[in-house]
Amino acid sequence: MRVPEARAPLLEVDGISVRFGAVQALQGVSLTIGRGEIAAIIGPNGAGKTSLLNVISGFYRPTEGHIRFDGKDRTHLKPYDVAELGIARTFQNVALFKGMSVLDNIMTGRLLKMKGSFLTEALYWGPARRQELAHRAFVERIIDFLEIQAIRKTPAGRLPYGLQKRVELARALAAEPTLLLLDEPMAGMNLEEKEDMCRFVLGVNDEFGTTIALIEHDMSVVMDISDHVVALDYGRKIADGTPAEVRTDPAVIDAYLGVAHA
Amino acid sequence: MTRATAAAAIHPRPPLALDPALDTFPKIVVDNARRLGDKVAIREKNLGIWQSHTWSQYLAEARLIALGLASLGFARGDKTAVVGDNRPALYWAMLATQALGGVPVPLYQDSIEKEMEFIVDHAEARFAIVEDQEQVDKLLQVRAACPRLEYIVYDDPRGLRHYREERLLSLTELKERGEKFERENPDLLEREIARGTGADVAIICYTSGTTGQPKGTMLTHANLILTARSAAAFEGLGADDEVVAYLPMAWVGDHMFSFAQSLVTGFATNCPESAATVLADLKEIGPTYFFAPPRIWENILTSVMIRVDDAWAPKRRMVRFFLDVARRVERARLAHRAPAALDRLLYALGRVLVYGPLRDNLGMRRIRVAYTAGEAIGPELFEFYRSLGINVKQLYGMTESSALICIQKDGDVKLDTVGTPLPGVEVTIAPTGEVLFRSPGVFKGYFKNDEATRQTLEDGWVHTGDAGMFDREGHLKIIDRARDVGRLAGGTLFAPKYLENKLKFSPFIKEAVCVGDGRPFVVALLNIDLAAVGNWAERRNIAYTSYTDLAQKPEVYELVREAVNRVNASLAEDGELAAAQIRKFLLLHKELDPDDQEITRTRKVRRGFIAQKYAALIEGLYSGAGHVKVEAQVTYEDGRVGTVRADVRIADAAVAGA
Numbered sequence: 017m018r019v020p021e022a023r024a025p026l027l028e029v030d031g032i033s034v035r036f037g038a039v040q041a042l043q044g045v046s047l048t049i050g051r052g053e054i055a056a057i058i059g060p061n062g063a064g065k066t067s068l069l070n071v072i073s074g075f076y077r078p079t080e081g082h083i084r085f086d087g088k089d090r091t092h093l094k095p096y097d098v099a100e101l102g103i104a105r106t107f108q109n110v111a112l113f114k115g116m117s118v119l120d121n122i123m124t125g126r127l128l129k130m131k132g133s134f135l136t137e138a139l140y141w142g143p144a145r146r147q148e149l150a151h152r153a154f155v156e157r158i159i160d161f162l163e164i165q166a167i168r169k170t171p172a173g174r175l176p177y178g179l180q181k182r183v184e185l186a187r188a189l190a191a192e193p194t195l196l197l198l199d200e201p202m203a204g205m206n207l208e209e210k211e212d213m214c215r216f217v218l219g220v221n222d223e224f225g226t227t228i229a230l231i232e233h234d235m236s237v238v239m240d241i242s243d244h245v246v247a248l249d250y251g252r253k254i255a256d257g258t259p260a261e262v263r264t265d266p267a268v269i270d271a272y273l274g275v276a277h278a
Numbered sequence: 279m280t281r282a283t284a285a286a287a288i289h290p291r292p293p294l295a296l297d298p299a300l301d302t303f304p305k306i307v308v309d310n311a312r313r314l315g316d317k318v319a320i321r322e323k324n325l326g327i328w329q330s331h332t333w334s335q336y337l338a339e340a341r342l343i344a345l346g347l348a349s350l351g352f353a354r355g356d357k358t359a360v361v362g363d364n365r366p367a368l369y370w371a372m373l374a375t376q377a378l379g380g381v382p383v384p385l386y387q388d389s390i391e392k393e394m395e396f397i398v399d400h401a402e403a404r405f406a407i408v409e410d411q412e413q414v415d416k417l418l419q420v421r422a423a424c425p426r427l428e429y430i431v432y433d434d435p436r437g438l439r440h441y442r443e444e445r446l447l448s449l450t451e452l453k454e455r456g457e458k459f460e461r462e463n464p465d466l467l468e469r470e471i472a473r474g475t476g477a478d479v480a481i482i483c484y485t486s487g488t489t490g491q492p493k494g495t496m497l498t499h500a501n502l503i504l505t506a507r508s509a510a511a512f513e514g515l516g517a518d519d520e521v522v523a524y525l526p527m528a529w530v531g532d533h534m535f536s537f538a539q540s541l542v543t544g545f546a547t548n549c550p551e552s553a554a555t556v557l558a559d560l561k562e563i564g565p566t567y568f569f570a571p572p573r574i575w576e577n578i579l580t581s582v583m584i585r586v587d588d589a590w591a592p593k594r595r596m597v598r599f600f601l602d603v604a605r606r607v608e609r610a611r612l613a614h615r616a617p618a619a620l621d622r623l624l625y626a627l628g629r630v631l632v633y634g635p636l637r638d639n640l641g642m643r644r645i646r647v648a649y650t651a652g653e654a655i656g657p658e659l660f661e662f663y664r665s666l667g668i669n670v671k672q673l674y675g676m677t678e679s680s681a682l683i684c685i686q687k688d689g690d691v692k693l694d695t696v697g698t699p700l701p702g703v704e705v706t707i708a709p710t711g712e713v714l715f716r717s718p719g720v721f722k723g724y725f726k727n728d729e730a731t732r733q734t735l736e737d738g739w740v741h742t743g744d745a746g747m748f749d750r751e752g753h754l755k756i757i758d759r760a761r762d763v764g765r766l767a768g769g770t771l772f773a774p775k776y777l778e779n780k781l782k783f784s785p786f787i788k789e790a791v792c793v794g795d796g797r798p799f800v801v802a803l804l805n806i807d808l809a810a811v812g813n814w815a816e817r818r819n820i821a822y823t824s825y826t827d828l829a830q831k832p833e834v835y836e837l838v839r840e841a842v843n844r845v846n847a848s849l850a851e852d853g854e855l856a857a858a859q860i861r862k863f864l865l866l867h868k869e870l871d872p873d874d875q876e877i878t879r880t881r882k883v884r885r886g887f888i889a890q891k892y893a894a895l896i897e898g899l900y901s902g903a904g905h906v907k908v909e910a911q912v913t914y915e916d917g918r919v920g921t922v923r924a925d926v927r928i929a930d931a932a933v934a935g936a
Contacts, residue, residue: 153325156326156327159325159326160324160325161436163552165551165552165555166551166552166555166558168326169558219436219437222437222439222440223436223439
C-alpha cells in the first residue's frame with residue numbers, strides 16, 4: 017500500500033448531476049483528485065462510474081454542478097478542448113484503429129502536439145520533419161516503457177485483447193496528459209496481465225508524474241495501487257477516502273453485497 | 279559400446295604461447311581501439327533505433343566502469359556477477375572486471391533467487407552489475423543471504439528511483455565515480471591492464487548441470503583467445519562479420535561468439551531490443567555469422583510452417599512443392615551425388631520463387647556460417663535449412679573446452695556427425711565409448727571443486743561424458759550422454775536421446791523423454807507444442823481450455839500417434855536400433871519447465887529427476903493401464919508453487935517391421 021500524503025487538488029468535481037430522460041445517472045457527486053495521486057472509482061454495475069468519467073472528459077454535459085481542473089472552471093468543454101488541457105483517457109471497450117500499426121495508433125495520440133502548416137506537413141520538410149522525429153522519439157520512449165517493442169509494426173486489430181489494452185494506454189500516454197482517465201483498464205485480463213497492467217499504471221504515475229483516475233472492479237487491484245478510493249452507487253457517492261477506510265465502510269459493503277436496498 | 283581407441287591426433291598442437299602484449303581481452307581491446315578505433319564494435323537497438331558503438335567507445339565505456347569499480351575498492355581476483363539480457367553495458371562490465379584483474383561471473387538472467395544465491399555465494403562475488411529492476415530485486419534478496427556481495431550496480435534505472443538501499447548505484451553513477459577516480463589516479467588502469475597475463479582466469483561459467491549443483495568452470499584468457507583465434511581462422515571470420523547476441527550471456531557459447539571472437543577478430547556484435555524481438559531484429563541486421571541451438575532452428579521452422587499452412591492454397595502448394603525439391607537436391611548433395619537434372623532446374627526456379635524470399639524474410643540472406651549445437655539436430659530440420667542454401671553446420675563443444683571442439687568443414691557436412699576436431703584439438707574415444715579431448719582451450723579447473731576437477735580432467739584430457747565414435751572419414755559422431763546409453767531387458771542398445779530427437783522433429787512434439795533401460799520395451803513421455811497443436815486444433819474446430827485439456831484430446835493423441843509411428847518406421851531401418859521402437863506413449867499434462875528442474879535452462883532433459891517425479895506415469899506405461907491419475911507441482915516465475923491434477927491417457931504405437 018502507498019503512503020498517503022497531502023496533495024494540491026488537480027481536479028475538483030462539485031455537485032455534478034447527469035440525467036438521461038428519466039434516468040438519473042449521477043446525482044450531486046463531488047470529489048477531489050489530488051495532483052500526482054492514483055484515484056480509483058468503484059461501484060456496482062450502473063453506479064455511474066463511466067458517466068462520471070464521461071463528464072470529466074467532456075463527452076457528457078452535466079445538468080448541474082461544476083468541474084474545476086487545475087484551478088479553473090472547466091464545466092462546459094468539448095472533448096477536444098479537454099484533451100488540449102491535458103486530460104487523456106482509455107475506453108472500457110478498446111477503441112483502436114484496427115487496421116493501423118501499433119506505432120501509428122500511438123502516434124495519433126500525439127496529434128494535438130503537432131503544429132505545422134498544411135504545406136510543410138504535406139512536403140514533410142523542415143520543421144515538419146524535425147517535429148515528426150521528436151514525436152517519434154517520444155513515442156518510442158512509451159513503447160519501451162510499456163514493453164511493446166515486439167509489436168511495433170503489427171496491425172492493432174491482430175493483437176490479443178490484453179495487448180490492445182496496453183496499446184490504448186500507450187496512445188493515451190502519447191498525449192503527455194496531466195490527468196489520465198482509465199475506464200476498466202484490467203477488465204477481461206488474466207492474473208498475469210493484470211499484474212503487468214498494475215505495474216505499468218504505477219510506473220506511469222511514478223515515471224511521468226501523471227495523475228490517474230481509474231475505474232476498476234477487482235478490489236485487490238484497487239487496494240494495491242490506489243491512494244484514494246471513491247465509491248458510487250445509484251449515481252451517488254457513498255464513500256470517499258483511503259483504500260482501507262473505503263473497504264471497511266458499511267455503505268460500500270452493503271452496495272457490494274446487495275443488502276439494505278429494499 | 280566398448281570400442282577400442284579409435285583415431286586421434288589429426289592436427290599438431292599449435293604453440294601455446296601468446297604474444298604477451300595481446301594475451302588478455304583488455305589488452306586486445308586497447309589494441310582494437312588503436313587499430314579499428316572507428317569501426318563498429320557493438321550495436322544495440324534502443325528506442326527503435328540501432329545505436330552503434332565503435333571500438334574506441336567500447337574501450338572508453340569499459341574503462342570508466344573499471345575505474346568506477348576501482349573507486350569502490352575492487353581488488354585483483356575479485357568476482358563480478360553479471361546478470362541480464364545481452365546488453366553492451368554488460369559486455370563492458372565483463373571487460374572492465376578483467377581489466378582490473380578480476381573475474382566476471384555471468385548468471386542466467388531467468389534464474390530464480392535460490393539459484394542465483396548459490397552461485398553468488400559459491401563464486402564469492404563482491405560486486406554485481408545487472409540490467410534492470412527485475413534483477414536488482416533478486417540481487418537485493420541474494421545480498422541479504424550472502425553478505426560477501428557488497429555492491430549492486432544497475433544499467434536501466436526505470437522503477438528504481440525510489441530505492442534507498444545502501445551500496446546500490448546506477449551505472450551512470452559508477453562511471454561518474456570512475457571519472458573522478460581517474461583524475462586522482464591517472465594511470466592506474468593502464469598499470470592494472472599491463473599486470474594481467476594469459477594464464478589469469480578470464481571468466482567463470484557456471485554450467486547448468488543436469489545433475490547436482492552447478493559447477494564453476496574457470497577459463498583463462500589464453501584458453502579463450504587461442505580457441506577463438508583458431509576457430510575464426512578455420513572459418514575465415516574477419517572484422518566485417520556481424521553476429522547477433524541473443525543467447526544467455528551466462529552460456530559459454532555466447533561468450534565465445536559475442537565476446538571472445540568479436541574482440542579477437544574485431545567483428546560487430548548486435549544486441550536485439552528484447553527477447554521477443556529477436557526474429558525481427560535478425561531481419562534488420564542480416565548477420566553473416568549465426569548460432570542457434572536446435573530448439574531455435576525448430577521454433578523458426580515451426581513458425582514458418584504455421585504461416586505456410588495459413589497461406590492461400592495455391593501459394594501453400596507452391597511452397598510445399600519447392601521445399602520438397604530443395605530437400606531432394608540437398609539429400610543428393612549431402613550424399614555427394616549429383617541431383618537429377620529436372621530437380622536442378624526446378625531448384626534454380628525455386629531459388630527465385632521460394633528460397634530467396636524465405637531466407638530474406640528470416641534474416642538469413644547474408645549468413646556465411648551458421649552453427650547448431652548443444653543437442654543433436656533432427657535430420658529433417660538440418661536438411662530444411664541447408665536446402666534453402668543456408669550454410670548450417672554442426673559443431674561440438676562444451677564449457678570445459680572454451681565452447682569448441684569439433685566443427686564441420688564447409689563442403690564436408692554430414693547429417694549425423696559433428697565434424698572433425700578443430701586445429702589444435704585432439705579427440706580420442708575411451709574404451710568405455712566416452713569421448714575425450716585435449717586442446718589449448720581445456721579449462722583450468724572447477725572453482726573450489728577439486729574433486730570434480732580430478733574426475734573430469736586427467737593428464738590434460740577432459741572426459742566429456744558423451745558417448746561417441748569416429749566414422750570412416752574421421753568425423754566424430756555423438757550418440758548420447760555416456761551414462762544415458764543403456765540396454766533394454768532383451769539386450770538391445772537403447773540410446774534415449776537418439777529416439778527423442780527423432781520424435782522432436784515432428785512440429786507437434788516439443789519435448790520427449792524416452793525410458794527403456796533395463797525394461798522390456800521403450801516408452802515415451804511427450805510434450806505437445808502448444809503453438810503448433812493449438813493452431814492445428816483451431817483449424818479443425820477442436821475447442822480446448824488449457825494446455826492440459828488440449829494434450830488429453832483423443833484427436834491430439836491420434837495426431838501424435840502418427841508421428842510416433844513414423845519414428846518407429848525410420849527406426850526399423852536402423853539395424854542395431856530396430857528393436858528399440860516405441861511401444862507406448864503418453865502426452866504429459868504440463869510442459870517440462872526449468873523452474874520445476876525438469877529440464878535445464880538450456881533445455882536439456884534431466885532424466886533422473888523426471889524418472890523420479892513421474893515414476894507413477896512410467897509405471898502406468900508399463901502396467902498396461904489405459905490411463906493414470908497424476909498430480910504435479912508447478913513453480914511459477916515468481917517462485918510460488920501450485921499443483922496441477924490430471925488424468926493422463928496412455929496410447930499404443932504401431933511397431934514397424936524391419
